[in-house]
Amino acid sequence: MGAFRVEALLGVDERGQMVIPKELREKAGIGPGDRLAVVSWEKDGEVCCLTFIKADHLTGMVREFLGPLVSTLAGADKK
Structure with missing residues (x-):
């Protein structure tokens, strides 16, 4: 994980x-x-913290997290 x-x-x-500064939008590719x-x-x-995640990145993160879980559950069903 990054800094x-x-x-x-x-x-x-x-x-x-709110306005996200132009330099930050450019840096983040927004x-x-x-x-x-x-x-x-x-x-x-x-609520102490709000995090902004580009929606297309969130989809990938969810897929990356849930993919192995779904595979594990699917394998357990076959036993």
């Missing part, structure tokens, strides 16, 4: 909107029309 770092501090306007999944992390019942 974690604070890339930017974002403000939230009165309409609840362009117009891209979809981002918002993953929340909770601690003691409160």
